[in-house]
Amino acid sequence: MPKVVDPEARRREVAEAVFRVVRRHGLDQASLRNVAAEAGLAIGSVRHYFADHDELLRFALEELTDRLERRVLAHVARARSATTRDERVRAVEDLLGELLPLDPDRRDESEIWLAFTTAARTRSTLRPAARRLHEGMRVLVGKVLAESGVPDAGVETERLTSLLDGLAVNGVLHPDLTTPDVMRAVLRRHLASLVDG
Amino acid sequence: MPKVVDPEARRREVAEAVFRVVRRHGLDQASLRNVAAEAGLAIGSVRHYFADHDELLRFALEELTDRLERRVLAHVARARSATTRDERVRAVEDLLGELLPLDPDRRDESEIWLAFTTAARTRSTLRPAARRLHEGMRVLVGKVLAESGVPDAGVETERLTSLLDGLAVNGVLHPDLTTPDVMRAVLRRHLASLVDG
DNA sequence: AATAACCTAGCACGGATGTGCTAGAAAGAG
DNA sequence: CTCTTTCTAGCACATCCGTGCTAGGTTATT
Numbered sequence: 001m002p003k004v005v006d007p008e009a010r011r012r013e014v015a016e017a018v019f020r021v022v023r024r025h026g027l028d029q030a031s032l033r034n035v036a037a038e039a040g041l042a043i044g045s046v047r048h049y050f051a052d053h054d055e056l057l058r059f060a061l062e063e064l065t066d067r068l069e070r071r072v073l074a075h076v077a078r079a080r081s082a083t084t085r086d087e088r089v090r091a092v093e094d095l096l097g098e099l100l101p102l103d104p105d106r107r108d109e110s111e112i113w114l115a116f117t118t119a120a121r122t123r124s125t126l127r128p129a130a131r132r133l134h135e136g137m138r139v140l141v142g143k144v145l146a147e148s149g150v151p152d153a154g155v156e157t158e159r160l161t162s163l164l165d166g167l168a169v170n171g172v173l174h175p176d177l178t179t180p181d182v183m184r185a186v187l188r189r190h191l192a193s194l195v196d197g
Numbered sequence: 198m199p200k201v202v203d204p205e206a207r208r209r210e211v212a213e214a215v216f217r218v219v220r221r222h223g224l225d226q227a228s229l230r231n232v233a234a235e236a237g238l239a240i241g242s243v244r245h246y247f248a249d250h251d252e253l254l255r256f257a258l259e260e261l262t263d264r265l266e267r268r269v270l271a272h273v274a275r276a277r278s279a280t281t282r283d284e285r286v287r288a289v290e291d292l293l294g295e296l297l298p299l300d301p302d303r304r305d306e307s308e309i310w311l312a313f314t315t316a317a318r319t320r321s322t323l324r325p326a327a328r329r330l331h332e333g334m335r336v337l338v339g340k341v342l343a344e345s346g347v348p349d350a351g352v353e354t355e356r357l358t359s360l361l362d363g364l365a366v367n368g369v370l371h372p373d374l375t376t377p378d379v380m381r382a383v384l385r386r387h388l389a390s391l392v393d394g
Numbered sequence: 395a396a397t398a399a400c401c402t403a404g405c406a407c408g409g410a411t412g413t414g415c416t417a418g419a420a421a422g423a424g
Numbered sequence: 425c426t427c428t429t430t431c432t433a434g435c436a437c438a439t440c441c442g443t444g445c446t447a448g449g450t451t452a453t454t
Contacts, residue, residue, distance in 0.1 A: 026318070028225045033440080042403045047442095134374075167363070173314060173318055174328075174331055182352075186355050240434080249413090396453105400450085403447090413438095414437085416433100417434090417435100419430105420430085422429095423426100
């Protein structure tokens with residue numbers, strides 16, 4: 001028998017390499033060769049774990065989705081257990097802040113999210129995964145608003161979803177203008193305007 | 198002397214070809230060969246008007262900026278001449294709506310904008326032009342808010358700018374969910390919440 | 395120690411890309 | 425008609441890409 005290697009762990013390692021390449025040089029540059037080099041593997045090794053270049057990118061996007069989902073779900077539990085209204089508002093703020101590039105880790109994730117999401121427009125094999133990610137975020141925002149008793153959930157869900165996406169985009173593309181402090185202030189203002197009516 | 202050809206007009210024609218390719222297949226596919234084929238020219242002809250592949254893309258982005266600017270400026274004049282408050286609100290709505298993919302033409306423009314803007318993150322030669330485009334939009338939004346007497350212009354400018362960008366992104370990437378009607382409703386709601394306080 | 399299974403490495407092919415050059419076509423000026 | 429300048433077309437080269445294959449290495453079990 002061969003050297004025992006957890007194949008799923010390997011796949012995740014390769015996905016990490018994809019993320020680093022995408023972050024530094026863009027999704028175009030996430031070729032098998034570049035990713036293999038970044039992962040410290042031979043191109044043949046990468047292809048042993050992924051049948052296809054497409055499958056590699058698809059897996060990376062799903063990996064990103066999983067990670068985001070896990071992080072957000074932890075906050076959901078915390079938000080539900082909030083007692084005072086102030087505590088609850090703060091919990092919602094933190095929860096939605098997980099979707100913004102507020103610190104280096106989340107900034108990395110947002111950069112990767114933006115690259116994959118926009119690429120999915122013309123790369124049809126990425127569309128289903130990108131779609132699931134978007135819908136997940138959308139229903140999350142919808143639930144948060146509904147549970148907070150905000151009326152007119154349809155329009156407000158779209159408004160908050162698009163605001164968060166726009167903040168993430170500008171936080172990634174123009175970090176000197178859309179700084180973490182600015183993003184937090186905008187999010188706080190928006191939430192306040194929702195509860196005040 | 199040769200066949201007289203207005204070189205600027207030719208450059209703009211080629212830029213149009215770039216737009217069509219980007220819209221259909223993404224910025225990655227806007228190679229000299231693909232663009233030349235789309236424009237019905239030989240690759241050598243395209244290179245006669247553009248020294249570089251970089252220069253071609255840069256020119257296309259600047260062309261997009263010019264076009265957008267021209268369209269928006271027309272609305273600015275109209276908004277300034279509004280008399281009643283109702284008329285003014287509607288003018289502002291139309292003005293900002295020019296930045297959203299509300300009809301096929303603007304949808305095309307938004308798709309191209311998104312492709313170039315996000316590509317500028319890793320393609321350094323596109324950054325200056327993308328930056329100017331973003332700042333132009335930002336000061337426009339700032340002026341609109343200031344002239345409408347909205348307080349706290351800093352945060353509100355960022356909030357509305359990011360909302361518009363987010364709507365454009367989702368209008369392009371998820372047109373079945375973020376439909377023109379939804380975008381209009383969101384924009385209207387946001388503007389209303391600003392003037393009511 | 396021998397075997398069999400898994401993993402790694404890499405060659406080879408066809409295709410695409412940007413760019414440097416060169417040859418020729420088109421058409422107003424003399 | 426002829427010259428001269430502008431424009432068009434396209435070849436050639438080095439580089440990178442995804443993928444089909446194959447050969448070699450590594451190691452737990454027998």
